[in-house]
Amino acid sequence: MIKTDILIIGAGPVGMFAVFEAGLLKLHCHLIDALAQPGGQCSEIYPKKPIYDIPGYPEVLAGELIDNLAEQIKPFEPGYTLGERAETIEKLEDGTFLVTTNKGTEHNAPVIFIAGGLGSFEPRKPPIPGIANYEDNGVEYIIRDPEVYRDKRVVIAGGGDSALDWSIFLADVASEVSLVHRRNEFRGALDSVEKVAELAKLGKINMITDAEVKEIHGNGKVESLGIKHKTDGDFVKETDHFIPLFGLSPKLGPIGDWGLEIVKNAIVVNNALDYQTNIPGVFAIGDVNTYPGKLKLILCGFHEATIAVQYAYNIINPGKRYVMKYTTVNGVTGFDGETKKAEAAVVKSIG
């Protein structure tokens, strides 16, 4: 079991910054995220988009901001459980919480921070009648083990990087790869588009453009797909697997069943005091929370993280007094004992 002081659910920018503020108070953090890498939306949806309202940065790419936050929190040695979704929460007899992921990893902490942004990212599922009946029976939204497709017939749908990259990869694994896309143009990286075109010329990828998968047929398992082509009309394509790769969409997910007060898909917190939820010891910070006057901005989440950490300290260290200190005065001391501090001469010249 993983034990920590503050268990942070959501490794987006706000969850990451909470690690820094907690570290200043000598509190250890562990982060859980459904995505395979930290950064939340900033890494997953718009890493190359500039952000203009981070104080001190006239302009910063979302991906760069995440890289900088990772660097900033490194001295505080956060732990990570990535690629897993926080599934259940249980209050133990000693007053701490047990949080278990969908893969069964157990975490124990006296304080929980929910920094889940818009929620956990789930695959976007195309509106094909009965598709749910074939999930894990030939329909997969995420490729976990490419060997599953060895010597099988595969149809991939989508026009972005995932669809292109997996088509390229599976061209050497599957017996037949077809890529179905509604347009002739693709949204992915240019070299991936060119590689797919090259493999199509060599007959290793069967490109079906201007077309959409509209039906799934099979007896308990995918056997064929009904495809609608813009100009050539409808036809049936036999296959063993159908892999729709249309990106991810955020959903609040299992957190919604934890007994938290939720209004309009967001967790209600006490913003007059500490950003705590209706469950004592469970805080919610960033885009996942709501209160009168809430603004869903990264910088507001940073503020909420800072305030919440101060109150979490009191829960973790009851009876101990803590006085907020400035990093300009005390520097930053990591858990390895190394301190970053202004040089004495500089301090003296200011004084």
Place this chain on the structure above:
Amino acid sequence: MSDVNIKITDREGVVHDIQAPTDMAMNIMEVVRAYELAPEGTIGICGGMAMCASCQCYVLSDHELPEMGIDEDMMLAEAFYVEDNSRLGCQIAITPELEGLEIELAPESES
């Protein structure tokens, strides 16, 4: 400094007569959010960067709208429930030219 009148059909089929300001740098997606015509978390997920299609709408009137940019075009290539008159609300700024515009919100994509 004037408002424009826009008819928006929500996902339940209810028609709303909306007055949208032309002097606040808003777009259709933001107007839909401001008037709470779709549940929180179901529209404008990417914040208005044409990187999700949660604000997809069907343009029902004959208004001349801003030309579709590459980001919007490519996003619609991957979205669901796309029709010939589909646009992303986040890419349509509220201007005086939109007076009388009629749109319908596309269904929410299930995930």
